[in-house]
Amino acid sequence: MAANTGRLLRVNLSTGKVGTESVPEQVATDFVGGRGYGIRYLYEELKPDVDPLSEENKLLLLSGPLSGAGAVAVSRWMAVTKSPLTGAYARSVGGTDFGAWLRFAGYELIIIEGKADRPVYLHLTREGCTVESASEIWGKDTKVTQDWLTEKYGRNTRAVCIGPGGEKLVRYAAIVSGRRTAGRCGTGTVMGSKNLKAVAITATRHLQLFDEATFNELAKEQVKIVLANKGFQNHREWGTTRTQNVTNEIGVYPVQNFRYGQQVGYEEITGEEYRKLRTGKFGCYACPARCGMAHQVNSGTYKGAYSEGPEYETIWAFTGNTDSTSKEASIAADALCDDLGIDTISAGCSIGFAYELYEKGLLTRADCDGLELKYGNHEAMVALVKKIANREGIGNLLAEGVARAAKQIGKGAEAYAIHVKGLELPAYEPRGAKTQGFNYVTSNIGASHCFGYAAQDIFGAIEPRPSDRFAEEENADLVVYNQNDTAWHETGIICAFAGRWGWVDPLFGKLLVAARGIDGLEDKDHLHKAGERIFNLERAFNVREGFGRKDDTLPQRMLTEPLHTREAPGEGQIVRRQDKFLDNYYKLRGWSKQGVPTARKLKELGLDSVTSDMTAKRGK
């Protein structure tokens, strides 16, 4: 039996042509799968300097080599393209079932080329792929769109789609599947630019494994290890909804557009507080963690808001940025982002940017359509989410992302644009977690938290060694390690958390061999080398686009302004009304305005003899 390298579906939306190819064995050997396949094809097929929103750009949707079978946490999917937000390489990862369904349909990846002349969607089955008119769902939100597709094709249908954000080319539009998104870098924008509303797959479980029996044995072993792992158990319990406890404690929870590292009143937004609003859990294909936590608001302004989130990054995006501690507003904003199809991190960061410009007078209330962008005003924040997704008023400007918006505004606004290579920063303050910060600097997609996550800084991970989170060049080796590690893990599109659940070495390699039938994939050195190869080819893509050392930099704020943490509620306090206090105090004491005990009070206390001493002083 031949090696199982994965099949590729190629769809050209300009011509309507659909074809399939097998991935060459050399590519499978060198790039393994998933993210490896993504950069391999993108680099080979994309001409330099194409406009990311033109028909010359391509969008790759990828599943992983282990997806859709019984192994845990390897069924996520990935979008790879050239980013309309950054102009650089983009990869963004999503959850739920779509990755498994893509395998069920018979493919490991889809390469979408060209541009449809009208709104369309793709419908895949094992029988083939058709390009269908999206006229009935164009303009609809992601929930309505997916419901419509399920209604039309039945319950064995899963889809990725865009919402109004992607249609309107918000530069950080997301691709949404279920209520999970590939949020970053504007992969949904590329989909919108191609007039592609959705990719729907109708299929039932269908495995393509080189050696199914061995794979199933290995998968059983993997499940056993995972279920016993403490990290897994914690993740099953909390998902990412408690990370803000840690980041606030150590002072790396960005607040007010990265001016502070701790949020005043973060007690109100701890994981435990969110849990009170939790209404359910959901998960990805074949994963027992079910780490997605659904939340519902039961009272107040946002009553009825329901989100299958927010995750940590989104919790932060809609609290810290605007210095709001309203969980309810964050849930409402998250739900809107998922409905309308925009990235929560870039949206939150763009809104935080606007709030600071408002404070500094660079944006006026008139500029902001009458909204008062004062820290803590979460109603304005929620309003801005809608405006951005629909490119209305000030939202049209913020939909460009902070780098472009700052240029348009001028007047020094760039000082407040918090991004690396055009990608807005996520929820870890670089000054307080420098290994993480330098990952932003050197990540191939810009400021991503998960392109080489520095668990050493945040959770005190000790592999491959502990970090000093305030050290700088001393941690370059850790940044390289984390990035390469992520890269080879993502050849299997392993969930970012599952990589730490104790099974990867040596089960990942063995599972790959069982799935692909290519010997050598189990070799650790080979996998590590593949990770490095992938990272380098991504870098080469960026270099070819003109990126270089000049672009490897944190925002100016991190290089010039000391970080201020402010955990305690007393931050910024000052004594303002000492005089009023003294008035009240003296009155309560029965003393004169000058603080001298009065004759009446002294008499009351049987201290009449003291009165004459006081008389001389009274009024002085």
Place this chain on the structure above:
Amino acid sequence: MAANTGRLLRVNLSTGKVGTESVPEQVATDFVGGRGYGIRYLYEELKPDVDPLSEENKLLLLSGPLSGAGAVAVSRWMAVTKSPLTGAYARSVGGTDFGAWLRFAGYELIIIEGKADRPVYLHLTREGCTVESASEIWGKDTKVTQDWLTEKYGRNTRAVCIGPGGEKLVRYAAIVSGRRTAGRCGTGTVMGSKNLKAVAITATRHLQLFDEATFNELAKEQVKIVLANKGFQNHREWGTTRTQNVTNEIGVYPVQNFRYGQQVGYEEITGEEYRKLRTGKFGCYACPARCGMAHQVNSGTYKGAYSEGPEYETIWAFTGNTDSTSKEASIAADALCDDLGIDTISAGCSIGFAYELYEKGLLTRADCDGLELKYGNHEAMVALVKKIANREGIGNLLAEGVARAAKQIGKGAEAYAIHVKGLELPAYEPRGAKTQGFNYVTSNIGASHCFGYAAQDIFGAIEPRPSDRFAEEENADLVVYNQNDTAWHETGIICAFAGRWGWVDPLFGKLLVAARGIDGLEDKDHLHKAGERIFNLERAFNVREGFGRKDDTLPQRMLTEPLHTREAPGEGQIVRRQDKFLDNYYKLRGWSKQGVPTARKLKELGLDSVTSDMTAKRGK
């Protein structure tokens, strides 16, 4: 049987005359005892405007009406005088056995007048009081002094004494008994100014109670309540050595001369960390709490340092002020203060003041005898403690206290002098605990933490009502309540902690009646009124000395600079060496200085075909 109002020993050091008096029953009724007796006699006997260091000043040493018997936590002693540091009324409280011994000798208070023409000490027994030459102990530290007295008079001897600090008139010299001190306001300085090295008492247990049987019954009841009290149990376990956990958490732990409300790295100085160095516990007469925690340093620079402390205030004084997190240095500094007889709070605060002046360039290294007063330099801090106590070099200036030192230095140094009425601030940041802060403002001795401790702000106490710790004039009633409460508690010199152990109402009043034989003392209104009477008479003393509203103020810093908390270690961080990081990172990656993958690296990764794309970009 006549009421037991307490006997008074009067010693005139100028004339050598010694006499005894009974306290009049009206005084016992109106002022109850302890602090009440202190201000009653001081107000009556001191002429206005006397120089506190002249022979016209008087020093009162007081025991309480319940001391020396079987009741818990009522055997502390007190020094009352006119302060050479503030020019105002002074009261300072000390622990261990001296209070009980003073009662055993037959007295509730000693009034020391005049000035000896050579170093002397007093020796009291039940037979009488003699004035003895102190020539053999003058110049000796407090430990040597007390050992000498015990050696001379036997193990039934207890003493209060001064060290070199008091002899050299450091304005905040302490009176020391055992290793406990009446530290604040320079009561030891007054002792030094009178050439009085020590007061030693040789006595065995001897009760003077009006109704011993009833007293003992009540005391048994008190002990039972206390032992069952959770606050007591916690205090027995930790004493005050864990308060820094709370104050750092809520952001009121003053750091760097009250610039910040939280200390970076306070994890290193938590109660739990100090506990690791704990070698023993000790306590006051008849108190089962034994809340004094002894610590010893076993390694490093301060190896061998042993202190029967530090308490919370001292932990802070020798960490937060100089931004050092060396427990060991704080133990060494505490031991030195006790040996040399100076107040740890005023010493620490004066040192923190010097560190800030050094940073601001108002004190040079030459001014500081070559010491480098940089935050974190705890060796310089320990060196300064010695210099202050001995008035050597820069220590001679700092021995004056921050208010006087600032005036001498000029050049705007007063902005950094953190005091109220000349008394240096203790370990609670007023901006973050305003009820506590306004107690400093209106306390009769200046910035004392224990003259009306705002447990509402710090520990969330709900009696008489919870405080909003950022409210100002709204909390005037709480300040009055706390101060009056403290005042009537201190008529029995009840330990500041024991007042919250559930027994005071109604047992304190009943114990007073049993001890004094004066009906009416059990009446709550009477006691409350007595507290108010005492507070007012103290205020009247200060008014008579010229104090008034103008002096009721926090330092300028608290009125003009917002408080910055900084719990997290990231506070103040900035990314400084991004370029160096990139050099390291690119090198580890095998990339050029411009961040371009080299031909060699691409070849190694099997990406030779990419090399030509890179060549065009290399070096750009």
